[in-house]
Amino acid sequence: KHILYGYEECKATADWLLAEAPVRPLLGIVCGSGLGRLAEMLKDPLVIKYSDIPSFPRSTVHGHAGRLVFGTLNGTPCVCMQGRFHLYEGYPIQKTTMPMRVFKLMGVETVILTNAAGGLNQDFKVGDIMVIKDHINIPGFAGNNPLVGANDERFGERFPCMSDAYDRDLQQLAHAVAAELDYSAFMQEGVYSALAGPSFETVAECKMLHFLGADAVGMSTVHEVIVARHCGMRVVALSLITNQAVMDYDSEKKANHEEVLQTGELRAQQMEKLVSTMVSRMSCNNKTL
Numbered sequence: 075k076h077i078l079y080g081y082e083e084c085k086a087t088a089d090w091l092l093a094e095a096p097v098r099p100l101l102g103i104v105c106g107s108g109l110g111r112l113a114e115m116l117k118d119p120l121v122i123k124y125s126d127i128p129s130f131p132r133s134t135v136h137g138h139a140g141r142l143v144f145g146t147l148n149g150t151p152c153v154c155m156q157g158r159f160h161l162y163e164g165y166p167i168q169k170t171t172m173p174m175r176v177f178k179l180m181g182v183e184t185v186i187l188t189n190a191a192g193g194l195n196q197d198f199k200v201g202d203i204m205v206i207k208d209h210i211n212i213p214g215f216a217g218n219n220p221l222v223g224a225n226d227e228r229f230g231e232r233f234p235c236m237s238d239a240y241d242r243d244l245q246q247l248a249h250a251v252a253a254e255l256d257y258s259a260f261m262q263e264g265v266y267s268a269l270a271g272p273s274f275e276t277v278a279e280c281k282m283l284h285f286l287g288a289d290a291v292g293m294s295t296v297h298e299v300i301v302a303r304h305c306g307m308r309v310v311a312l313s314l315i316t317n318q319a320v321m322d323y324d325s326e327k328k329a330n331h332e333e334v335l336q337t338g339e340l341r342a343q344q345m346e347k348l349v350s351t352m353v354s355r356m357s358c359n360n361k362t363l
């Protein structure tokens with residue numbers, strides 16, 4: 075039975091990209107809303123538009139450029155997604171996570187994912203960077219999990235463990251590098267919860283997610299993490315807190331995409347510095363790559 079975006083399709087796309095790419099990437103980076111400038115860190119970049127890549131989806135969201143950038147970061151061969159795919163764009167979930175399998179088949183061993191998220195934890199401020207230590211996959215509760223359907227053993231096992239999805243060493247590395255860069259004042263860590271979107275959450279949903287132990291809420295990342303872990307890549311993920319989720323009915327605040335992108339602009343420089351310094355630490359003691 076033809077599995078949507080299955081092994082053969084991902085392999086064909088990976089081979090097509092490797093034929094174009096100047097480097098065979100070891101590290102994958104996914105840029106979240108407004109964080110696309112991370113891709114400009116790469117040296118000797120080669121940029122390929124998603125629309126030119128066989129079987130690749132198209133980015134449809136403002137703030138997601140829709141380009142794959144190959145290059146090196148402090149000597150480490152990287153591939154960077156400038157723009158990612160979301161359930162709310164109407165893609166089948168396996169389509170939104172296909173890039174993770176393509177990364178794997180190109181030789182990527184570690185993925186750094188970034189996203190913009192709303193802060194549920196009341197200690198969080200707009201502009202904070204949260205190291206994700208775990209996630210709550212709400213769409214998964216309703217059966218919308220990227221691994222549903224026939225399992226392809228060439229990627230991974232039928233029932234993959236997710237209790238260690240977010241690599242502990244790489245979380246510690248993120249905090250250590252942040253301390254070195256004197257970023258600790260706006261560094262957080264916590265649980266990321268995903269909704270499908272595109273509507274932002276209601277007050278009752280924010281209060282429920284917070285009550286369930288979520289520190290931030292977004293519309294991406296968890297599906298990519300599940301697929302990345304299924305095929306054995308290491309994962310570290312960072313949320314830029316772009317607004318305080320509305321938790322009371324009297325609040326004047328209204329979540330909006332423009333504010334998400336503005337905060338991304340504001341913090342983009344520190345995010346770039348954090349990620350690039352992490353990469354240099356990972357590659358020099360390359361056991362952690």
Ligand SMILES: Nc1nc2ncn(CCNC(CO)CO)c2c(=O)[nH]1
Pocket residue numbers: 107135160190191192193274275291292293316317318319320329330331334
């Ligand atoms: N309250 C709240 N604040 C947020 N900031 C970013 N996102 C992630 C969703 N980003 C969408 C819309 O900006 C674009 O992918 C969210 C969210 O889902 N909820």
